[in-house]
Amino acid sequence: MKTVQTSASSTYSASPVQQQVVRSLKKRHRQEKLFRFAGMTAVGISLLLVALLFINIFSKGLPAFWQHGIELEIHFDPAVVKISEQPVLQAGESPQAFEQRHLAWRSEVGMVNFNRLIQDALLKVIPDGAQHRRDLARIVTSGERFALRDRVIANPAIIGQTQKLFLLTDANIDVWLKGNIDRSLPDEKQQLSPKMREWVESLKAEGVIQNRFSWALFMNPDSRSSLASAGLAGAFMGSLYMMLIVILLAVPMGVAAAIYLEEFAPKNKFTDLVEVNINNLAAVPSIVFGLLGASIFIGWFNLPMSAPFVGGLVLSLMTLPTVIIATRSTLKAIPPSIRQAALGLGASKTQAVFHHVLPLAIPGILTGAIIGVAQALGESAPLLLIGMKSFVASVPSSAMEQSTALPVQIYLWQGNELRNFFEARTSAAIIVLLGLMLTLNGLAIWLRRRFEVRW
Amino acid sequence: MNNLSLIIILLVLLAVAYQLGMQRSRKLAGGQNSASLHSRPHHYGMMVGLWAVLPPFFIMLLWSWLSPAVIQQLVLASLPTEVLNSGEQAQVLMRRISNLATNFAVLSEAADWEINAANYLGALQQKSGLLLLALMFIVGALGLLVSYQKIRPSLRARHQVEKALMATLLICSTIAILTTIGIVLSMVGETLKFFSFIKPTDFFFGTTWNPRFSTAGVADGSLTGSQGSFGLLPLLSGTMLVAGIALLVAIPLGLMVAIYMAEYAPKKVRDTVKPIIEVLAGIPTIVYGFFALVVVGPYLADLGQMLGLTIRATSALTAGVVMGIMIIPFISSLSDDIITQVPKALRDGSLGLGATKSETIRKVVLPAALPGIVGAVLLAASRAIGETMIVVLAAGNSPSLTANPFEAVSTVTVTIVNQLTGDNDFASPQSLVAFALGLTLFVITLLLNIVALVIVRKYREQYE
Numbered sequence: 001m002k003t004v005q006t007s008a009s010s011t012y013s014a015s016p017v018q019q020q021v022v023r024s025l026k027k028r029h030r031q032e033k034l035f036r037f038a039g040m041t042a043v044g045i046s047l048l049l050v051a052l053l054f055i056n057i058f059s060k061g062l063p064a065f066w067q068h069g070i071e072l073e074i075h076f077d078p079a080v081v082k083i084s085e086q087p088v089l090q091a092g093e094s095p096q097a098f099e100q101r102h103l104a105w106r107s108e109v110g111m112v113n114f115n116r117l118i119q120d121a122l123l124k125v126i127p128d129g130a131q132h133r134r135d136l137a138r139i140v141t142s143g144e145r146f147a148l149r150d151r152v153i154a155n156p157a158i159i160g161q162t163q164k165l166f167l168l169t170d171a172n173i174d175v176w177l178k179g180n181i182d183r184s185l186p187d188e189k190q191q192l193s194p195k196m197r198e199w200v201e202s203l204k205a206e207g208v209i210q211n212r213f214s215w216a217l218f219m220n221p222d223s224r225s226s227l228a229s230a231g232l233a234g235a236f237m238g239s240l241y242m243m244l245i246v247i248l249l250a251v252p253m254g255v256a257a258a259i260y261l262e263e264f265a266p267k268n269k270f271t272d273l274v275e276v277n278i279n280n281l282a283a284v285p286s287i288v289f290g291l292l293g294a295s296i297f298i299g300w301f302n303l304p305m306s307a308p309f310v311g312g313l314v315l316s317l318m319t320l321p322t323v324i325i326a327t328r329s330t331l332k333a334i335p336p337s338i339r340q341a342a343l344g345l346g347a348s349k350t351q352a353v354f355h356h357v358l359p360l361a362i363p364g365i366l367t368g369a370i371i372g373v374a375q376a377l378g379e380s381a382p383l384l385l386i387g388m389k390s391f392v393a394s395v396p397s398s399a400m401e402q403s404t405a406l407p408v409q410i411y412l413w414q415g416n417e418l419r420n421f422f423e424a425r426t427s428a429a430i431i432v433l434l435g436l437m438l439t440l441n442g443l444a445i446w447l448r449r450r451f452e453v454r455w
Numbered sequence: 456m457n458n459l460s461l462i463i464i465l466l467v468l469l470a471v472a473y474q475l476g477m478q479r480s481r482k483l484a485g486g487q488n489s490a491s492l493h494s495r496p497h498h499y500g501m502m503v504g505l506w507a508v509l510p511p512f513f514i515m516l517l518w519s520w521l522s523p524a525v526i527q528q529l530v531l532a533s534l535p536t537e538v539l540n541s542g543e544q545a546q547v548l549m550r551r552i553s554n555l556a557t558n559f560a561v562l563s564e565a566a567d568w569e570i571n572a573a574n575y576l577g578a579l580q581q582k583s584g585l586l587l588l589a590l591m592f593i594v595g596a597l598g599l600l601v602s603y604q605k606i607r608p609s610l611r612a613r614h615q616v617e618k619a620l621m622a623t624l625l626i627c628s629t630i631a632i633l634t635t636i637g638i639v640l641s642m643v644g645e646t647l648k649f650f651s652f653i654k655p656t657d658f659f660f661g662t663t664w665n666p667r668f669s670t671a672g673v674a675d676g677s678l679t680g681s682q683g684s685f686g687l688l689p690l691l692s693g694t695m696l697v698a699g700i701a702l703l704v705a706i707p708l709g710l711m712v713a714i715y716m717a718e719y720a721p722k723k724v725r726d727t728v729k730p731i732i733e734v735l736a737g738i739p740t741i742v743y744g745f746f747a748l749v750v751v752g753p754y755l756a757d758l759g760q761m762l763g764l765t766i767r768a769t770s771a772l773t774a775g776v777v778m779g780i781m782i783i784p785f786i787s788s789l790s791d792d793i794i795t796q797v798p799k800a801l802r803d804g805s806l807g808l809g810a811t812k813s814e815t816i817r818k819v820v821l822p823a824a825l826p827g828i829v830g831a832v833l834l835a836a837s838r839a840i841g842e843t844m845i846v847v848l849a850a851g852n853s854p855s856l857t858a859n860p861f862e863a864v865s866t867v868t869v870t871i872v873n874q875l876t877g878d879n880d881f882a883s884p885q886s887l888v889a890f891a892l893g894l895t896l897f898v899i900t901l902l903l904n905i906v907a908l909v910i911v912r913k914y915r916e917q918y919e
Contacts, residue, residue: 410745
């Protein structure tokens with residue numbers, strides 16, 4: 001630049017326009033730099049936002065995968081667990097009658113005061129516990145008595161024995177030990193009484209209370225009475241049923257529709273209408289599909305509320321356009337020479353498509369299908385409208401039973417009053433959901449890389 | 456005999472019929488050489504299979520659609536007349552009777568006539584099941600035998616199979632249209648019901664949103680239950696406010712990202728950064744909502760305190776900013792595609808005349824890409840307007856007509872969720888209004904999408 005400038009000014013007398021250009025160069029180059037810098041900043045901010053989102057959720061959620069519990073020597077005292085023999089199937093007895101007797105026996109076991117067993121065991125590790133019965137009763141979370149009940153039902157022979165068991169502590173103890181509550185708060189604002197805090201601290205120091213990996217988070221259904229044992233199992237099964245329905249309905253139908261539109265459809269008004277329709281459906285807000293489900297599936301067809309079956313149908317309709325569009329673009333990318341070769345050798349049009357074009361399109365179709373399923377997995381708004389936000393304390397055993405879904409469980413947990421405990425637990429649920437979605441997307445990317453054919 | 460086991464039986468029948476048809480065609484062709492056949496042997500198998508399975512399948516569908524109504528009629532007709540005249544609803548009666556028939560516990564002692572009806576219902580259901588099974592068996596066997604007999608080397612089995620296949624494909628591709636029709640019909644129907652309670656002008660131009668509860672004032676008789684004001688404008692203004700803030704965040708960021716990625720970034724950077732930003736598009740919206748609620752909201756409130764402003768933790772600003780983050784990838788990827796489509800000749804011309812790269816981008820490339828970028832922004836806007844979970848969690852749910860972004864607002868989508876998930880009666884205007892809101896939302900997003908698609912298509916044609 002400098003040489004140009006000197007030669008211009010020495011050899012020729014520079015025209016005013018030239019002078020103007022030379023003078024403005026500095027400014028223009030500065031603008032160039034600024035513009036470039038603005039672009040880099042935008043990219044930087046976007047990356048920062050992604051990082052912020054993930055760091056935040058992971059730092060909050062990861063600790064919730066470990067939970068405090070107490071290791072107790074539970075003595076199944078025959079004086080407390082006073083129950084009759086477990087019924088056995090007698091010769092000549094009908095299965096219904098046996099089932100009835102067994103049910104009566106199980107409810108008898110359910111009447112046993114298992115809290116007493118827990119408290120007796122606690123007294124062994126807390127010497128001054130007898131003076132503070134109320135505090136003592138609040139150490140182990142209330143759901144664990146059912147765990148003891150299930151142990152007795154599974155194996156009545158343990159009555160009279162002593163077993164070393166790891167029981168979850170109350171959610172507030174977990175909050176206190178993890179430091180998720182301000183310890184300097186005055187007593188009346190603390191969830192734990194001073195006595196309990198003293199016990200908990202010393203038990204933790206002795207190693208009786210430990211922070212272990214929380215299987216409850218994965219194995220238990222949701223719970224409101226025993227917050228520490230609330231888990232994702234119910235929501236996970238609900239989501240699984242819905243994804244199965246989406247895979248069984250949306251994927252084959254979407255692929256069939258795409259094959260028809262791309263390979264066979266005549267160019268007429270009807271085909272145009274279908275195409276415009278699909279493009280618009282892809283952009284319809286998801287909540288509108290929820291309204292459709294509420295009014296048609298539940299209002300007209302009288303299908304049950306909150307059932308994964310209805311949720312699956314709604315999500316299938318929502319995913320259909322995604323699958324169709326992905327499949328069509330894959331089919332479009334397959335060169336016509338493949339079809340022409342098949343037709344030239346005497347194959348019918350159907351044979352050409354199904355024997356030669358479709359196998360080549362399968363990686364692309366699978367990628368599209370997986371992305372559609374992942375999208376359906378994360379969707380919650382339409383599910384709220386068909387009643388899936390109701391609290392369900394059991395794991396659904398069929399697609400027609402009441403259930404919730406993973407994203408809806410996140411919605412329910414974030415609204416729980418015990419914020420100190422559930423903020424972390426919600427983040428943990430989000431990590432599980434994101435993990436599933438990232439796995440699905442990773443699978444899609446892998447499939448594309450592994451099997452993609454470039455023409 | 457439930458439908459699932461019937462379907463399994465049909466699948467077995469399909470397999471058997473397929474084998475039979477294939478074997479017969481092979482035998483007719485004379486063993487090893489099938490060249491004398493019109494179609495391949497498996498076409499004959501498939502043809503026999505379809506003839507054996509499709510007719511009984513349709514009978515099953517028809518049966519499970521019609522038989523419950525017929526059985527209900529028969530049971531109701533068998534009831535004593537004084538019960539029928541007692542004014543109780545047929546559906547309530549039937550539910551009780553069918554619960555009795557399936558040994559479900561029912562409240563209060565069952566009357567004799569109820570038990571009789573339940574037994575009658577059980578017998579009818581059993582009969583209906585057997586009849587269906589017999590009918591399906593006869594039709595299936597008939598189909599199998601007739602088509603089996605018809606197999607000749609000259610029979611055009613492939614044409615029949617392909618026709619059936621085409622019909623299936625065609626039916627699948629009409630599902631999309633059926634869905635749209637379903638959406639429009641259901642929402643228009645419920646909306647009309649809503650307008651029988653509330654005048655359309657009160658809905659579209661009302662400035663207060665206070666639907667109350669469907670039971671409010673009914674008990675003491677002071678109100679008729681349909682009271683409350685259903686003004687759309689506060690919700691619409693909230694929606695526009697949140698979406699506007701989202702676009703204010705997303706347009707500059709998304710566009711600059713797109714420009715940098717398309718024009719400046721080396722290939723390596725582009726290949727790593729683009730997927731990372733697109734991760735934002737795949738994150739479930741409930742996660743954004745949670746992020747807004749526990750991170751962004753409190754942060755903005757603290758920031759406001761520092762600056763001497765009162766910003767609520769759940770406000771239009773919180774929801775808008777987080778929604779803006781969500782739609783960055785929509786704008787950046789679409790704009791990126793569009794910018795890279797601008798012909799290279801335009802750039803070369805500008806650079807050759809001595810313009811700097813940024814001048815080329817700002818004065819040549821962007822104006823050329825503008826229609827496409829507008830389309831992308833419109834698509835992002837329609838996404839923002841229809842977004843639900845972020846606003847449910849982070850917008851504060853306070854339906855007021857305000858332009859202050861620091862206040863809590865409510866949106867159309869939030870209100871749909873609130874009205875349909877509350878304890879409102881499904882036939883009350885409090886619930887029905889959700890469908891009127893949904894229809895409004897549907898129409899708005901549809902218009903935005905159509906305009907966006909037309910613009911993008913026009914633009915594409917321009918340079919192709």
